[in-house]
Amino acid sequence: MATTTVVTRPLIHPLHGILLAFPIALFTTALLSDIAYLRSAEIQWTNFASWAITGAMVGSGAVLLWAIISLVAHRRSPAFRSRLIYLILVVAMCAFGLVNAFQHSRDAWSSVGTVGLTLSILSTLCALLAGWIAYSARGTAEGVSR
Amino acid sequence: MTRLLAFGLATLLASTGLSHAQALRTGPNPDLPPLTETLVPRMKIADPTGWNGELPTVPAGYAITALATDFQIPRQMLLLPNGDILVAEGRGGYAPKLRPKDVIAGYIKSLGTSSVKGGNRITLLRDADNDGVAELRTEFITGLNAPYGMALVGNEIFVANQDALLRFPYQEGQTQITEPGEEVTKLPRRINHHWTKSLAASADGSKLYVGVGSNSNVGERGMDVEEDRAVVWEIDRASGAHRVFATGIRNPTALAIEPGTGALWAVVNERDELGPDLVPDYLTSVQDGAFYGWPYSYWGQNVDPRVKPERPDLVEQAIAPDYALGSHVAALGLSFATNGGMGGEYSEGAFVGEHGSWNRPNLAGYKVAFVPFSGGRPNGEPRDFVTGFLEGENTVRGRPVGVLFDERTRSVLIADDLSNTVWKVTRVGPVSAAVQ
Numbered sequence: 001m002a003t004t005t006v007v008t009r010p011l012i013h014p015l016h017g018i019l020l021a022f023p024i025a026l027f028t029t030a031l032l033s034d035i036a037y038l039r040s041a042e043i044q045w046t047n048f049a050s051w052a053i054t055g056a057m058v059g060s061g062a063v064l065l066w067a068i069i070s071l072v073a074h075r076r077s078p079a080f081r082s083r084l085i086y087l088i089l090v091v092a093m094c095a096f097g098l099v100n101a102f103q104h105s106r107d108a109w110s111s112v113g114t115v116g117l118t119l120s121i122l123s124t125l126c127a128l129l130a131g132w133i134a135y136s137a138r139g140t141a142e143g144v145s146r
Numbered sequence: 147m148t149r150l151l152a153f154g155l156a157t158l159l160a161s162t163g164l165s166h167a168q169a170l171r172t173g174p175n176p177d178l179p180p181l182t183e184t185l186v187p188r189m190k191i192a193d194p195t196g197w198n199g200e201l202p203t204v205p206a207g208y209a210i211t212a213l214a215t216d217f218q219i220p221r222q223m224l225l226l227p228n229g230d231i232l233v234a235e236g237r238g239g240y241a242p243k244l245r246p247k248d249v250i251a252g253y254i255k256s257l258g259t260s261s262v263k264g265g266n267r268i269t270l271l272r273d274a275d276n277d278g279v280a281e282l283r284t285e286f287i288t289g290l291n292a293p294y295g296m297a298l299v300g301n302e303i304f305v306a307n308q309d310a311l312l313r314f315p316y317q318e319g320q321t322q323i324t325e326p327g328e329e330v331t332k333l334p335r336r337i338n339h340h341w342t343k344s345l346a347a348s349a350d351g352s353k354l355y356v357g358v359g360s361n362s363n364v365g366e367r368g369m370d371v372e373e374d375r376a377v378v379w380e381i382d383r384a385s386g387a388h389r390v391f392a393t394g395i396r397n398p399t400a401l402a403i404e405p406g407t408g409a410l411w412a413v414v415n416e417r418d419e420l421g422p423d424l425v426p427d428y429l430t431s432v433q434d435g436a437f438y439g440w441p442y443s444y445w446g447q448n449v450d451p452r453v454k455p456e457r458p459d460l461v462e463q464a465i466a467p468d469y470a471l472g473s474h475v476a477a478l479g480l481s482f483a484t485n486g487g488m489g490g491e492y493s494e495g496a497f498v499g500e501h502g503s504w505n506r507p508n509l510a511g512y513k514v515a516f517v518p519f520s521g522g523r524p525n526g527e528p529r530d531f532v533t534g535f536l537e538g539e540n541t542v543r544g545r546p547v548g549v550l551f552d553e554r555t556r557s558v559l560i561a562d563d564l565s566n567t568v569w570k571v572t573r574v575g576p577v578s579a580a581v582q
Contacts, residue, residue: 041454043368050245102185105247107366107419108441108452110183 008137011082016066020134022059023093023127026052030100031120034112046111049120050104056123057101060094079138086133093126171423172528176470178445182421183452188507191258192542197565202544203534207490207577210532211278213559213570218265220561220568221342222400222479222548224296224303228318229554231271231280233561233568237264238292238308238341244367255504258542260564266290268305270321271568276555278570284321287314295345295401297354299383306343306356309335311381330354331386334374337361340415342478346401347383349408354381355391355432357398357412364417365441365453376440378412378432392432394464396440400480400548402496404431407522413477413498414467416444422506427477429496429517429524430467439464469524474503475511479549479561482519488556490577491529495519497558498528499546502535512536514546514560532560532571544569 010017030052037045067087074083100119104111112120170177204210217235224232243249267290272282287293287305295306303316305327312327333343333356340359347354360376361367378398380391397415404411410432416425417440425444437460439446441453446466449456471477479499487493495518500511514532517524535544544562551558560569 043366047244050247054246099185101246105186105245105250106183106452107362107364109454110419110452111366 010135010137011079011086012066012070012134016063016070017134019059019062019066020127020131023056023063023097023123024131026056026059027093027097027120027124027127030056030104031117031124034117034120037112038117041109043108046104046108049112049116050101053097053101053104053120053123056127057094057097060090060097064090064094082133082138086130089126089130089133093123093130096123096126171426171472172470174469174524176426176445177423178425178448179421179423181424181451183419184421187419187505188422189254189504190507190509191254191504192502192509192512192536193540194258194260194564195537195541195543197543197567200537200543201534202532202560202569204532204571205491205577207573207575208488208571209278209574210569210571213273213278213568214269214271214280214283215565215567217269217561217563217566217568218262218267219260219563220269220547220566221294221563222296222344223550223559223561223568224298225550225552226298226316226318229272229274229552230321231273231550231552231559231568232286232296232303233269233271234290234293234296234305234548235265235267235269236290236292236294236308238294239338241337241339241361241367258504258564259545260566262566264292266292268293268296272321273555273570276557276572278572282321286321287323287327289326292341294342295356297345297347299347299351299354304330304345304347304354306333306345308338308341308343309333311343311345311354311356311386330383331381331388333379334358337367337371339367340375340397342397342399344399344401344412346403346410348410349403352383354383355379355401355410356381356388357395357401359397359399359415360440362441363419364450369441372441378410391434392436392438394438394440394442394460395432396438398432399478400499401432402480402482404519404522405482405484406519409522411480411482411496413471413480414438415476415478416473417441417450418474418505420444420450422508423473426470426473427475428467429469429471429477429480429498433465436465437463438467445470469517471498471500471515471517471528472510474506476501476503477511478547479514481549481551481558483551484553487551488531488558488571488577489573491518492516492531492577495524497531497549497551499549499560501545501547501563502542509536509539509542512542512545514549514558531558532569535562
């Protein structure tokens with residue numbers, strides 16, 4: 001009697017996933033902090049956002065490296081397209097995040113303003129979408145039949 | 147990825163405005179170009195190097211010597227009645243690093259300063275034979291806390307530490323004071339982002355004026371910590387009671403009494419990160435009750451959009467200062483010429499020590515300027531008095547802080563906190579007549 005086991009796994013390695021969790025959580029933190037700052041003009045919120053973005057960028061750097069390597073390594077795998085979209089999102093997340101880190105180094109209201117808020121929204125969206133793709137379970141060719 | 151990032155950065159940096167080539171940067175009505183906030187502030191830190199036997203440059207007819215060297219961050223100076231010179235040495239401030247920027251910018255700016263530890267003392271120098279080299283040097287007062295401003299009234303020397311104003315009894319000729327100072331009043335000391343407490347006594351000696359710098363560039367630590375900051379205090383010498391004399395005066399780094407009128411004047415460092423030609427540092431008479439705009443507006447009522455919530459009620463009270471010295475020159479020293487001053491073009495007016503810029507692609511300051519006065523008011527463009535602190539365009543040999551005109555010997559002393567030297571400029575020959 002033959003049984004078929006379909007192995008499903010996320011797109012990325014668990015450690016890669018843990019690293020990705022940092023930008024997802026911290027860019028979101030920065031966005032919420034920015035909103036709080038723009039609503040209250042309470043300076044501590046922009047300080048929070050500034051550190052959150054810096055922390056997010058540390059995680060993002062490692063994620064970017066890993067995403068590039070795994071795309072190359074899996075260039076013939078069926079999930080290549082997902083991996084490519086994932087990498088593009090990570091690149092965009094890093095770019096928006098880096099510019100936003102500088103934006104948040106300006107003083108007082110200029111540390112956020114419209115530009116800072118927009119960059120926070122974009123980097124958060126990229127992080128969330130990248131996470132959605134990366135953590136989604138998908139069937140792989142490693143399904144085994146006997 | 148790199149290309150994309152570079153493109154993004156280039157696009158954002160392209161919004162940087164060009165500086166006005168022919169702009170009027172000094173004087174009573176400086177051109178104020180539009181705000182140019184960039185993603186990363188434009189910075190240039192001059193690379194420190196030694197003097198290697200070279201000297202600062204003085205005009206023809208003057209000579210300069212190193213009065214004494216090997217100080218521990220010399221800042222302001224005070225002339226005593228017998229000709230002795232006091233030099234306050236120290237480095238202060240305990241501002242916590244609140245943002246990643248504070249860590250990075252603090253490191254970058256530290257590259258342009260001396261690595262010597264602040265002395266927390268006052269050194270006495272005596273050059274009785276006026277040969278330009280001090281023959282006597284003593285530790286006059288030790289155990290101070292980042293001393294900066296000093297004043298003499300009668301038989302009392304006042305020292306503005308970064309946290310308190312102290313009083314010391316003094317007898318003429320004394321070369322050391324060992325008894326502890328008596329606290330006249332505490333001074334605003336929380337954070338001390340701008341820690342220097344400048345000091346001057348009123349012409350009649352009854353009042354002491356203390357300049358207290360802001361606790362941030364432009365309110366980015368929150369306005370709660372700016373209580374009693376960016377102000378000049380007037381302190382009653384006898385009782386120690388104080389009142390706020392002027393407000394919104396971002397960082398009044400040196401105070402002095404104009405000899406003809408007895409009015410209080412200050413050099414003030416203005417805000418950064420609005421472009422290479424904003425905001426001019428200034429020299430101004432300090433008017434009783436005046437609001438000079440910080441942080442809400444600059445040079446009168448030009449609103450700074452970085453400060454929220456806005457305060458139009460305060461902005462409409464803001465007055466413009468008297469005289470622009472140039473943006474980012476970091477004026478730290480002020481001393482008025484008296485009774486013919488240094489002669490020639492430097493007879494009547496104010497010597498201004500300019501520590502030099504960081505927030506500018508082309509370095510500014512790094513010299514001692516002279517602002518000519520007439521009838522107790524600035525009259526004409528500033529002139530270079532002592533230059534040569536820069537070597538080429540990227541290297542710096544010294545950074546002027548305090549300046550001190552000594553009428554008795556017709557000399558100007560300059561404290562240099564990069565090479566840790568006090569320079570002495572004297573007249574040696576005929577000098578060219580005043581331009582005006």
